[in-house]
Amino acid sequence: MLVLVTYDVNVQTPEGRKRLRLVAKTCKNMCQRVQKSVFECLVDPAEWVILKNKLEGTIDPEIDSLRFYYLGKNWKRRVDHMGAKEPYDPEGPLLV
């Protein structure tokens, strides 16, 4: 299934900038970054529980925001893109 993760982290403090890096790092392990604070995560339910718990531990819930959008298995018909950074296919060949 595809889960979209979007976030706003308050970066007015050094701690905030550290949280921002940690959120991105946590996502990078299992997801594809498609915009600065937007990641697409192709995960199974068990992987998602692990990732979600990790993410919960990275933010300050008083001032940071994490939003998750569950796009399901048929996610390809739910995603559209305009502009820079050509869309990629998380299930496509890994270009190295």
Place this chain on the structure above:
Amino acid sequence: MLVLVTYDVNVQTPEGRKRLRLVAKTCKNMCQRVQKSVFECLVDPAEWVILKNKLEGTIDPEIDSLRFYYLGKNWKRRVDHMGAKEPYDPEGPLLV
């Protein structure tokens, strides 16, 4: 139906900062801002065509990115939130 709009606009130039404001302004008319560059748009198909065309005209496709995620009618079960800015219900009472 709910359409999620996320965007990355290159703000290294004054023109870029102007485009960023225009994208946000275009979204604000029909959508709810949930994060800095994330809007949730409760629109019917005809309204979406209008909004999408307007948005296409606001960005520089070489350096800016717009992504649209179609969450359909049963969008409530597809959205999850953690942290600041309590979730709102675009179909709920407008608090003024």
